[in-house]
Amino acid sequence: MKDILNGRYEIIEEVGSGGMAQVYRAKCNVLNRFVAVKVLKREFVNDQDFIDKFKQESMSAARLNHKNIVNVYDTGVDDGIYYIVMEYLEGITLHELIQKNKGLSTDTAVDICIQICEALDHAHSNGIIHRDIKPHNILIDKNNQVKVADFGIARAVSNKTMTNSDNTLGSVNYFSPEQARGGYIDEKSDIYSLGIVFFEMLTGEVPFKGDSAIAIALKHVNEQMPAPSSINKEIPDFLNEVVLKCTNKKQTLRYNSANAIIADLMKYKANKELFWAEAGNQRIDDEKIAALNRFLMETSTVNPMDKTAQNSGSKKTSRNKVDNGKIKAVVDMKKNEAMDESYDDAEDVDD
Incomplete structure (x- = not known):
């Protein structure tokens, strides 16, 4: 690795490594500030596909300003490097924060x-899907x-259907069912x-666990999602x-946008006293109950009083089952690309 790139970026130390690239802490000698420099690994510099992917990363990420x-x-x-x-952040990853605290308070979560959601809403409005949302890629300064962080595996969709190989880059613990199947990916x-x-x-745990990546991917496809309260009884x-x-499991039945999630979470924050009282079976006067139900029916896309949600258990649904061999193929493709976290230990400093 060169000590200075293009006479401007002075490399100080390596701070992370992923499937495609290494990340260094560096100093910009023109603007006199610390930055993070992500460098394509040398084994890929002669691979035109990887170079094209790396260039796409640059163009996609540069479009985002939020x-x-x-x-x-x-x-x-x-010189072939x-x-x-990128901006250099001093702080910790969300993964580290969850591990340290064994889950977060409801308000913090x-x-x-x-x-x-604010970040995703901005990216999605610019036609960019992240495809690898996980705590390791979320930094807290x-x-x-x-x-x-790490929109390096994102792709500008631009009204095009992504190819199967483009759909295999998410970390398996956070795979959507369509990613596990190698299907069509959208926002x-x-x-x-x-x-x-x-x-x-909310719980300090991931919902699906297994002895292998394939086993976990199959659970995302075949098993119903447990409610957070199955682990943390205090969750409203x-x-x-x-x-x-x-x-x-069905894309069409999820939130239509990240902004819609924000709207519901803001409603929760504005009325959390009532939600927490209901969760704890505390006595609430009839007028407040009526107001809460009226509020939910008129403004929210979810109904917390409905305890028969389709995802409330952990039983398998046969209609969602897919061929195990296809799941294995998709997961194997994922392993060959970006299983490592490329920005796991990055930190933030002032300019």
């Missing part, structure tokens, strides 16, 4: 989920600002993965239903 998305500053090539320059695939992340924030029904709506 407070909840890691900024891309520059791209380039120097392909690189992207809701606030983080809203910020992730020293000011508690949430930043979604609602990100919403499914977000629902899994939200579940993990309203938040159960938000998670279950995000993670419906």
Whole structure:
């Protein structure tokens, strides 16, 4: 690795590595600030497919400018070294935060989920699907600002159906059923993965576990999603239903947009006293109950009083079963690409 790229970016230390690239902490000697430099691994520089994918990453990520998305500053090539320059964050990943606390408080989980949704809403409105939403790719800086990182595996959809090989890059614990099947991916695939992340924030656990990536992928396809309250009894029904709506097996039955999730979570925040009282079976006067039900029926896309949600158990649904060999093929393709986290240990500093 060169000490300085294009006479501008002085490499200081490696801070992360993924399937396609290595990430370095560097200093921009022109603007006198620290940056993160993502460098395509040398074994791929002669592979035109990988180079094209890396260039697509650069162009896609550079289109996004949002407070909840890691900024891309520059791209380039120097003596066969392909690189992207991003903002450098001091903080921790959401994965580290969940592991440290064995789950998050409901208020913290809701606030983080809203910020992730803000990032996704911006990306989706620009025709970009992340496809690898997971706690490892979500950073929390020293000011508690949430930043979604690694749009390097995102693709601009531009009204085109993605190919099967393009659909295999998500981490299997957060796979949508359509990703596991190698099917068509859209914005609602990100919403499914977000629902899994939200579940993990609320409970400290992922909903599906297994001895292999293939076993976990099969569960995403075949098994009904458990409610967060099956692990954490204190979760209000309203938040159960938000998670279950995000993670419906059918794309058409999920939230239509990340912005719709924000709307429901803001309604929860405005009325959480009533939701928590209902969750704890506390006495609420009839007038408040009537107001709550009226509020839900008129403004919300989920109904927390409905305890017969289609995803409330852990039974398998035969109509969702698919050929195990196809799942294995998809997961094997995923393993060959981006199983590692490419920005897991990145940190934030001021300019």
